[in-house]
Amino acid sequence: MDKNANQSIGCTVYSCENHCQSKNYCSLDKISVGTHETNPTEVKCTDCESFKLKD
Numbered sequence: 422m423d424k425n426a427n428q429s430i431g432c433t434v435y436s437c438e439n440h441c442q443s444k445n446y447c448s449l450d451k452i453s454v455g456t457h458e459t460n461p462t463e464v465k466c467t468d469c470e471s472f473k474l475k476d
């Protein structure tokens with residue numbers, strides 16, 4: 422089922438429960454971004470901490 426697309430948060434992670442599915446957007450009003458590194462230096466060092474695996 423498609424969810425509301427928040428056009429301020431682009432995302433291509435379709436396996437996430439919070440993805441709007443029909444377009445490349447998140448459906449949440451707000452997300453939290455963080456890092457798993459001590460000193461993040463690249464895009465891959467960052468994480469969407471609002472990710473939730475779709476059932």
Ligand code: SF4
Pocket residue numbers: 430431432433434437438439440441446447448449452469470471472473
């Ligand atoms: S919660 Fe994060 S990973 Fe999930 S759809 Fe939203 S932006 Fe993408």
